[in-house]
Amino acid sequence: MCVKTITFIFICVLSLAVHLEAASKKDDEAARAAKLPPCESCKLYVTAFLKRVDATARSADGGLNLDEVHRRTCDGIGRSEKQCKDSALKHRSHVDQWWASDRQQDLSEWLCQDKLQVCCPRGHFGPACSPCPEHHRGTGTCSGNGKCSGDGTRSGDGSCICDRGYKGVMCDSCIEGYYESFRDSKNLICSPCFIACKDTCSGAGPLGCRACKDGWESSDEFGCHDINECIEFTGACGANQFCVNTEGSYSCLDCDRSCDGCNGDGPDMCEKCAEGFKDAQGVCAEVNQQQQAEQATFTRYVTYAGLCVATFIIFNKNTLVAMVVGAAVSVYITVAEYMYGETNWDLGSLAKMLKNSE
DSSP: OHHHHHHHHHHHHHHHHHHHHHHHHHHHHHHHHOOOOHHHHHHHHHHHHHHHHHHHHHHOSSSOOHHHHHHHTTTTOOTTHHHHHHHHHHHHHHHHHHHHSOOOSOHHIIIIIIISOOBOOTTEETTTTEEOOBSSTTSOBGGGTEEETTTTBSOSOOOEEEOTTEESTTSOEEOTTEEEEEEOSSOEEEEEOOTTBOSOBSSSSGGGBSSBOTTEEEETTTEEEEOOHHHHSTTOSOTTEEEEEETTEEEEEEOOTTBSSBSSSSTTSBSSBOTTEEESSSSEEEHHHHHHHHHHHHHHHHHHHHHHHHHHHHHHHOHHHHHHHHHHHHHHHHHHHHHHHHTTOOHHHHHHHHHHTO
16 A cells, blocks of 8 residues: 555656656747747847857857857847847858958947848837937936837837836826925936825825825825824724724734634633633733643642652751752752743643643
C-alpha cells in the first residue's frame, strides 16, 4: 500500500513538472516570436548588435570578427528574437556601411532615423518628424506634464497624453481631485487633494477641502476629519458584533464565540459569557477549561504539601539533612509562587492559555 502511494505521488509530481516545463517553453517561444513596432524593432536590433560587438571584442584575441558579430547578434536576447534576426539579415549591408565610416554618428540615429526612417528624434513625431507641441517656448513637450502621441516614432498625431493629475490640450491644468501646488510662467505642479476631500480642493491637507466625503465632517479648526461611527451611532452593528472605526467608514466584526455581546475582540472583552462558558477572573472560559485550571491549582498545592511531608519524615531520621531539604523546599515554593504571580497564571489566564492552544 505504501509503495503504491509513493509511486502515485511520484507520477503526479513528474506529470506536473513536465506540464510546467512545456508551459514555460511555450511562453518562451511566444516571447521570441513577439512583434514590435518598426522603430522599437530597429532600436532592439541596434542594441543587440552593439552589445555583441562589445562582447566579441573583449573575448577576441586577434581582432574583431564582424561576420561572427552579425551571425550571433540576436542570439539569446529572448523577447522578439525572431524579429531581431530578420532585421539582422535585412540591414547587415547598412550596418557594414556605418562600420566602415568614421562612426561618429550614433548607430541608432544613423540607421533608424536617417537610413530606414522608422524613428524620429525625441520630441518629434509622424512621417515628417514634426516637433511635439509646447505650450510656451522652453516649457517642454506638453508643458512638461505629458508626452505627445508618437513621440520618437514615425506614427502618432502629436496630441498630448497627460500624466496623472493633469488635463487640457497642453496638459496645463489640474484634473478634479488635484490642486495647483506650484505654478509659474513655465511650470505647473498638480498634487492630489486630501483623502477626505469631495471632488475638489483649494490646497493641501484637510483644511484645503471645499467639501467632505461621506464619513467625514468639517470644522473650522481641523477641516475634514473622520466621523467615529462607533461612538456617534448607537447600534451601528448587529447583535453579538463589535464596531471598529476606519477612515471615512467603520466595520462590524463578530464577537468571540465565548461572548454574549462584547466591546472588542477576544474572550476578555465579553459583556457576559455565552452559554457553556463561565467568567474566570475577567475571561470567559469554557466550563471544562475552568475545571482544568482549578485542577492544576489543586495539584500545585498538593505537590507543596507532599514536599513538606517528605521533609518532616526526613527530619525524624536526620536533622541536618532535613534542614537542608527543608531550606531547598522553602526556596522552591517561594520561587514557584513568585514565578506564578509574575506570569499571572491565575485561573483566567490559564483558561485563556488552554483555549488558545486548541
